[in-house]
Amino acid sequence: MSGLRAIETTVNGRRYRRSVEPRLLLSDFLRQELGLTGTHVGCEHGVCGACTVLVDGHSVRACLMFAIQCDGAAIETVEGLGTPASLSPLQESFRANHGLQCGFCTPGILMTCVDLLRKHPTASREEIREGLSGNLCRCTGYEHIVAAVEALIRREGGQE
Amino acid sequence: MKPAAFEYLRPTSLDEALEALHRHRDDAKILAGGQSLVPLLNFRMLRPAMLIDINGLEELQVLRVDDGGALRIGALTRHVTLETSALVRERFPVLGEAVRHVAHLAIRNRGTIGGSLCHADPAAELPMMMVLLDARLHTRSTAGSRVHPAEEFFEGPLMSAIEEDEILTGIEVPPLPAGAGWAFEEFSQRSGDFAIAAVAAIVELREGTVAEMRLAAMGVGPTPLRLHAVEEALVGQPLTEAAIRDAAAHARQEVDPETDLKASADYRRHLVEALTERCLEVAGARAAGTPAAAGVDA
16 A cells, blocks of 8 residues: 655765655665665654754754655765765864764764754854754763864864 | 555645545645654554645745735744744744744754644644734635634644644734834753743833733643733733732733643742743833843843
């Protein structure tokens, strides 16, 4: 009754065509269909923020969208930022400021920061804290995460 | 993959969506922003046979002021659109302030006003704003359209007047009195959480006395509430410190909240009193155009 439907999306600039069940969540699509396991799955009901990705430029919970809704959309995930050999400025700032410990929440936090910094490249400390309020981290206490974003704004004017 | 299987329709017109909803009304859900619906699907607390995705309906994405000065908000307007709209900021600043308290960045990027109103959570900001602003909610089905005053639309926790074959298409917010003061005060445990309680006010002063007063509260009853008795007691009075304190104590008497895991009934009553006092101070200062108002940022 819910047959496969063909969709085409662009993820990190690369086009993918897949056939999906309507009930396939965007988070599971990225991980299981495309093998992009950088997007982490935490609570699967929109609370933790670990699966945050950008859809057409806006941060969204990938567990609260269906892949079929992304037909024709441009998606950005953490794999589109940098590589281990060449971190993006945002990733480098997280590394330099100890903005992560276990790293589970980090992809979602990075993608939230990308959205935040594109919209508010000179965000204040309060705006950074508010912007990150939808992403749970159980290791860092957030201080180093906020410090990483602040340092990037100081050094690179928010160019993520 | 957690949701149960469903059929997926993405209509390209409102009529097509209404037809589909009419045919499948016993077992279909409307998918707008999905920020309340999809968690329920993921938990399988809901297992509709069909989802009708209305995100393609551009006719529900308007945001404009009509000739009469009323704000017309299409049901698919996303929270982020209200939050960043210059029109909302200039003409209905209380709405712009309240929407910043809705959940978090990524939720506001997807969530829609129509979805929030139909979900009818008694501790959600936008239902309360509709009640405060005397909004009229427009619903449609294949049988015709209806208009609901906001106070009648919300019937209980997660219950509204919308019928299963209807779609909320838009909201009409009448213009505010010129120079009206406003305030929105919320208390929640963490930024972005559902409120434990919130109060909002609209105040119009004429020659130093209250010409119009609107006071709404949420988190303290099965629906967002207007505190009509408190409003009526203030009309015609100067908004003095003593009047504000009396009104706040009055507001405390008017609400009948329940105790739950987050807060006791008495604590909620206390919050209503404290938040009412703050709201009336801030809204009164804004209405009076006193210098204090400029420095006040709820």
